[in-house]
């Protein structure tokens with residue numbers, strides 16, 4: 231998609247509102263035609279070359295009326311502009327966010343969080359600005375056309391002099407266009423880097439202190455800021471230079487008009503009223519010139535922002551950005567889709583085989599009027615994984631050709647040395663990383679979109695590094711689902727948190743995270759486990775939950791899980807004996823492939839890697 235298509239599609243999101251905005255600003259910019267003519271009449275009346283039928287005071291009253299009418303128009307114009315701008319930028323941000331949410335979770339954004347924030351904030355603002363400025367330009371062109379016609383009918387020569395600066399400015403801006411793009415891209419890039427560095431610094435204060443790396447971190451920040459300063463100065467300098475060209479060329483035009491008019495007035499060809507009209511209109515022509523310049527600059531800057539926003543899509547079509555979607559204002563438009571229509575077609579497009587399973591999908595309508603699709607598959611009896619592969623583009627490492635089967639109620643442990651691919655395996659299975667090859671079958675039916683499918687009630691997952699929010703413990707566990715009687719207590723018990731709860735003064739109401747109580751690594755992991763266990767699921771996936779749990783706590787956790795959740799199927803990444811002992815089946819990974827599998831007993835006899843892991847734990 232080209233920038234102009236993007237621009238056009240943004241306008242088409244709310245064409246009615248855009249036209250209203252265009253009309254409002256056209257009237258605002260054309261309104262000065264009236265006081266210009268009234269001023270001419272005023273001076274001509276005083277000079278005696280023309281007689282206004284209702285006298286000078288009537289002209290004064292009309293001038294005040296025109297000013298008041300313009301004030302009212304400007305008020306209306308701001309209302310339409312704000313409504314249009316807000317909708318455009320909200321739509322863009324909504325569509326970007328929706329895409330980020332659909333990307334495989336572990337690769338949701340292709341850049342640092344700081345850069346993503348800059349894309350969401352600055353680049354969207356740029357697109358909003360360019361679309362909004364377009365109405366001024368069109369309105370002012372309307373003014374210039376009518377004004378030119380009036381001025382030409384008074385004096386052709388002088389009229390041309392008014393427009394010469396305009397031609398100069400447009401040419402200058404065109405020449406500078408390529409440079410603006412380059413400097414703007416560099417300044418946006420350097421700003422994103424500085425924002426990224428700040429967010430990394432705040433996130434890693436402890437690591438920086440422990441490593442005694444304060445000076446190096448500050449030096450890096452200073453060097454990034456210096457680069458930003460240089461690119462910003464270049465960007466601003468060029469923008470301001472252009473703006474000064476816009477203004478000064480008009481001043482030059484005014485001077486020329488004055489010199490020329492003085493000759494004409496001496497000859498009696500030109501009245502004081504004519505001069506006032508020329509000078510009055512010229513002010514608004516100045517506005518047109520700077521507006522055209524601004525619009526061109528904003529448009530070019532939008533082209534840069536558009537490219538940056540597109541990278542967020544990671545190859546998805548850019549038309550997603552401008553797709554007409556509900557943005558939370560007004561009522562949801564159009565017919566509500568029936569149950570199978572959305573999920574059925576969405577899945578059918580990708581894989582006709584998978585449609586059967588999706589017959590069990592359900593759509594719920596939340597209070598905000600947004601439809602959300604939940605897939606409800608039949609209870610798990612067997613999960614088959616065949617040929618699953620994923621390689622990180624950056625390192626070429628990952629997993630390849632992974633086969634395994636999980637039966638209902640089984641406890642399977644994935645183990646292996648550091649970097650052997652355990653996390654990659656579970657993330658690819660769950661759709662958090664996009665599988666490059668292989669298939670997953672749930673009760674024999676192919677799972678078309680693992681990311682949409684492996685969520686409650688099918689599966690629940692605890693990542694290796696738990697992510698908690700600055701919120702109450704209760705909200706961190708529930709994370710949006712409604713509490714059922716006893717559900718939180720059961721989850722806390724299963725996650726072996728009962729002792730921790732006794733020590734937290736405010737219990738479930740305790741604020742945790744950066745703005746509250748700092749939980750220990752083990753507590754954070756158990757909170758994440760409780761978050762998983764409060765959601766009843768068929769398949770529980772734990773990624774190295776045990777790394778921050780002591781042996782006794784971990785033993786209790788597995789015991790409770792088995793006792794209270796009969797039939798739950800578990801896939802657990804671990805190298806701990808507590809988990810390996812429980813396992814019906816163990817998969818040993820090495821270099822991203824399955825090196826051996828079997829029970830602990832079998833593997834102790836057959837696998838050297840497994841023996842190292844097993845005995846390594848005793849010595850380690």
Ligand SMILES: Nc1ncnc2c1ncn2[C@@H]1O[C@H](COP(=O)(O)OP(=O)(O)OP(=O)(O)O)[C@@H](O)[C@H]1O
Pocket residue numbers: 622623624625626627628646647648649650651652653654655694
């Ligand atoms: N985001 C990433 N980008 C590039 N390479 C990665 C990325 N994450 C992991 N890798 C590489 O992929 C391989 C498998 O990593 P993975 O995290 O799956 O191993 P693991 O067995 O879970 O390790 P650990 O026991 O430390 O958790 C490693 O060689 C690692 O360096």
